[in-house]
Amino acid sequence: MGLYVNNYVKKDNDNIILSEINIELTEKIANYIFENKGKYIDNYFEYLYDEDIEILLAYAILSENPNFYKLYPNINYSMFGINTRCFLEDKNNKEIFNVGIFEIPYFQGNIKNTYDVESIKKLKETTYKIPNPNISNQKNIQIKQRRDIADYGFLQISEKQIMIKEIESLSYQVFKSDNKITPVYIGGDHSISYPIIKGIKQAYNQEIIYLYFDAHLDLSENEFLTNGSVVKKISEISGVEVINFGYRGYIYNEEKEESDKIIKISNIDNLIKYILESNKPLYISIDVDFFDPSYIPNITFPVPNGTSLLEFEIILNKLIDSRINIIGCDLVEVNTFSSNCEYGLTNVGYILYEICKTLSYK
Numbered sequence: 001m002g003l004y005v006n007n008y009v010k011k012d013n014d015n016i017i018l019s020e021i022n023i024e025l026t027e028k029i030a031n032y033i034f035e036n037k038g039k040y041i042d043n044y045f046e047y048l049y050d051e052d053i054e055i056l057l058a059y060a061i062l063s064e065n066p067n068f069y070k071l072y073p074n075i076n077y078s079m080f081g082i083n084t085r086c087f088l089e090d091k092n093n094k095e096i097f098n099v100g101i102f103e104i105p106y107f108q109g110n111i112k113n114t115y116d117v118e119s120i121k122k123l124k125e126t127t128y129k130i131p132n133p134n135i136s137n138q139k140n141i142q143i144k145q146r147r148d149i150a151d152y153g154f155l156q157i158s159e160k161q162i163m164i165k166e167i168e169s170l171s172y173q174v175f176k177s178d179n180k181i182t183p184v185y186i187g188g189d190h191s192i193s194y195p196i197i198k199g200i201k202q203a204y205n206q207e208i209i210y211l212y213f214d215a216h217l218d219l220s221e222n223e224f225l226t227n228g229s230v231v232k233k234i235s236e237i238s239g240v241e242v243i244n245f246g247y248r249g250y251i252y253n254e255e256k257e258e259s260d261k262i263i264k265i266s267n268i269d270n271l272i273k274y275i276l277e278s279n280k281p282l283y284i285s286i287d288v289d290f291f292d293p294s295y296i297p298n299i300t301f302p303v304p305n306g307t308s309l310l311e312f313e314i315i316l317n318k319l320i321d322s323r324i325n326i327i328g329c330d331l332v333e334v335n336t337f338s339s340n341c342e343y344g345l346t347n348v349g350y351i352l353y354e355i356c357k358t359l360s361y362k
């Protein structure tokens with residue numbers, strides 16, 4: 001079996017550099033790696049010993065899957081001002097047991113094509129009004145936090161297809177790693193869920209549930225991956241069961257047939273019962289249009305009569321009390337093109353706070 005060399009390795013003398021990682025190798029190996037970046041190699045045994053391969057695999061310089069790993073740690077500018085960490089360093093550390101925030105500013109799946117690439121940055125600015133979740137408690141909950149929440153940085157915005165590959169590659173690395181980082185991906189539009197789920201499925205064979213809190217079903221037939229077709233595409237990945245919670249938008253004609261095929265639940269106790277009985281790991285996707293637009297106007301497709309922040313808190317608490325195995329989460333569709341409303345972003349900041357805190361009790 002061959003291996004893929006990371007697309008983004010750089011070389012400095014005999015050092016191979018990827019993001020914050022800098023590995024000193026022999027001239028022969030460094031040259032070989034650099035000359036083959038982005039390629040599939042299957043004759044590497046003439047160049048690399050098993051120990052070399054182990055190290056290079058550990059730092060995502062080599063990978064069993066196409067490797068587009070490109071995550072930059074946030075230096076001094078993290079969500080809530082929490083600790084910033086380098087994922088490639090934490091990746092092999094079995095002692096690490098974090099909730100990890102990853103910023104994915106991919107907006108190119110927005111079907112309306114009206115988005116603000118600065119949306120995550122603006123959200124981050126409002127999180128400075130909120131206490132650091134590592135050193136504060138949620139209201140009504142007195143349990144001491146057991147896991148650290150860390151900021152693992154951001155993907156740089158680049159070309160659409162490349163970014164999709166990078167997201168998939170990152171998700172694969174997160175789930176393939178030796179530690180137990182529970183990722184919280186911040187979008188971006190809803191289409192980031194698709195490469196994330198593909199990455200998870202590459203990393204392990206188990207069946208999973210994709211639960212999405214969303215005002216819409218996102219089941220449109222579309223040749224391209226968009227925020228309107230993302231769940232349709234996810235439902236086609238084998239071993240993924242799709243559940244919608246709380247849709248209230250009108251179902252588009254083209255979604256009708258697909259809509260009958262997926263499970264839609266609108267009662268939290270029924271949802272928990274269903275997930276517990278199925279006994280599958282749970283991935284949660286939260287489209288912020290699930291909430292009422294009066295709380296969060298900074299979204300692309302507002303629909304009235306949404307959920308309140310209080311109801312959501314209750315849902316989260318019930319999910320965590322039920323001891324369901326939550327393997328990861330995304331929070332998507334914050335779009336400041338639609339509105340720069342500051343309290344809307346602050347509300348999203350508090351939702352992110354609740355999610356990170358809740359996952360940290362695991």
Ligand SMILES: [Mn+2]
Pocket residue numbers: 190214216218227287333
């Ligand atoms: Mn959506």
